[in-house]
Amino acid sequence: MNEMTPVTDIATNAAPEKAKPALPDAQTVTEVKHWTDKLFSFKVTRPASLRFRSGEFVMIGLMNDPDPKTGKVKPLLRAYSIASPSWDEEMEFYSIKVEDGPLTSRLQHIQPGDEIILRPKPVGTLVHDALLPGKRIWFFATGTGFAPFASLLREPQTYEDYDEVVITHTCRTAGELTYGRELIESLKDDALLNEVIGEGFWKKIKYYPTTTREESPKMGRITDLMRSGEAFAELGVAPLNPESDRAMICGNLAFNLELKDLFENTYGLEEGANSKPAHFVVEKAFLD
Numbered sequence: 323m324n325e326m327t328p329v330t331d332i333a334t335n336a337a338p339e340k341a342k343p344a345l346p347d348a349q350t351v352t353e354v355k356h357w358t359d360k361l362f363s364f365k366v367t368r369p370a371s372l373r374f375r376s377g378e379f380v381m382i383g384l385m386n387d388p389d390p391k392t393g394k395v396k397p398l399l400r401a402y403s404i405a406s407p408s409w410d411e412e413m414e415f416y417s418i419k420v421e422d423g424p425l426t427s428r429l430q431h432i433q434p435g436d437e438i439i440l441r442p443k444p445v446g447t448l449v450h451d452a453l454l455p456g457k458r459i460w461f462f463a464t465g466t467g468f469a470p471f472a473s474l475l476r477e478p479q480t481y482e483d484y485d486e487v488v489i490t491h492t493c494r495t496a497g498e499l500t501y502g503r504e505l506i507e508s509l510k511d512d513a514l515l516n517e518v519i520g521e522g523f524w525k526k527i528k529y530y531p532t533t534t535r536e537e538s539p540k541m542g543r544i545t546d547l548m549r550s551g552e553a554f555a556e557l558g559v560a561p562l563n564p565e566s567d568r569a570m571i572c573g574n575l576a577f578n579l580e581l582k583d584l585f586e587n588t589y590g591l592e593e594g595a596n597s598k599p600a601h602f603v604v605e606k607a608f609l610d
């Protein structure tokens with residue numbers, strides 16, 4: 323896991339000419355998929371000793387360029403939700419491409435065979451342990467906030483603990499929904515998942531994708547669609563209540579705060595944590 327491995331040049335994908343500082347906690351990229359000009363996903367090898375709970379995040383990154391004064395190189399790390407389930411052999415991530423972003427302006431160019439840094443210390447609040455038992459679980463995401471739910475939608479415990487799984491995903495454009503939609507559609511035909519989780523497990527899922535800035539079958543922010551009652555009517559489920567419903571939220575800060583307010587002040591839900599399980603949990607999809 324902590325093996326010291328030579329840095330691969332990201333731009334050229336070529337081996338370094340002479341010894342550069344070794345990449346700590348290196349993992350090898352095995353697959354890269356670009357979904358839009360702003361979104362991509364990739365898989366890397368999994369450290370043999372790394373255990374995590376579906377829904378958690380880790381720090382990943384690349385080495386910075388050498389400091390012009392000292393020549394020293396430091397890792398450039400960012401928090402990333404693990405998009406793959408805890409039982410998977412590989413680790414998947416779903417990423418934004420920020421044009422001037424220190425990490426993602428470079429990370430978006432990775433290729434299979436390249437190495438990234440993966441610090442093997444998973445943490446996070448979007449875990450089943452932070453919720454009390456319930457009948458229905460809701461996953462609320464905007465943008466790349468879908469990532470932890472890509473993990474939890476493939477986690478057997480999600481279907482053992484709940485009769486119904488509702489996933490809402492709000493994005494600006496229709497193309498930004500594709501990763502999530504394809505992942506959910508693929509669950510039906512995934513022989514391994516049907517065997518591991520239970521035949522037909524995917525029938526428990528109700529998927530509610532919406533867009534806000536481009537035409538799609540369902541338009542609007544999920545928060546507005548909940549307040550108007552439209553989302554519940556179309557999903558065929560009652561509004562959330564503390565007896566039956568549990569929820570996880572992962573989106574931009576304004577979205578997280580708006581939903582938290584709705585949960586606490588309209589539906590009477592209490593926020594939980596690893597140390598004190600309750601009705602819902604929240605995590606930022608990125609720092610503003």
Ligand SMILES: Cc1cc2nc3c(=O)[nH]c(=O)nc-3n(C[C@H](O)[C@H](O)[C@H](O)COP(=O)(O)OP(=O)(O)OC[C@H]3O[C@@H](n4cnc5c(N)ncnc54)[C@H](O)[C@@H]3O)c2cc1C
Pocket residue numbers: 379400401402403404416417418420422423424425426427465466469470605606607608609610
């Ligand atoms: C707990 C946690 C989990 C995260 N999980 C993921 C993840 O699974 N996938 C992912 O792509 N990012 C995730 N992020 C964001 C990630 O840590 C980085 O911010 C992102 O990779 C951009 O890095 P950067 O260095 O290129 O730009 P940064 O300097 O980190 O960000 C520059 C600006 O870009 C915007 N931005 C950053 N990340 C996003 C994003 N994901 N979606 C929309 N706008 C964004 C923000 O306005 C930010 O101020 C997570 C952040 C946190 C706190």
Ligand SMILES: NC(=O)c1ccc[n+]([C@@H]2O[C@H](COP(=O)([O-])OP(=O)(O)OC[C@H]3O[C@@H](n4cnc5c(N)ncnc54)[C@H](OP(=O)(O)O)[C@@H]3O)[C@@H](O)[C@H]2O)c1
Pocket residue numbers: 360464465466492493494495533534535543544545546574576577578580
């Ligand atoms: N994705 C793009 O095409 C794009 C383009 C230019 C710049 N950016 C920048 O990239 C960053 C992230 O963009 P992003 O599209 O991934 O994320 P985002 O701006 O957080 O928006 C994601 C989705 O969440 C919705 N949303 C925002 N606040 C909400 C709230 N309070 N309640 C309910 N829904 C809410 C947005 O709806 P609304 O559309 O109604 O806000 C949008 O559909 C931002 O800093 C943005 O300025 C993104």
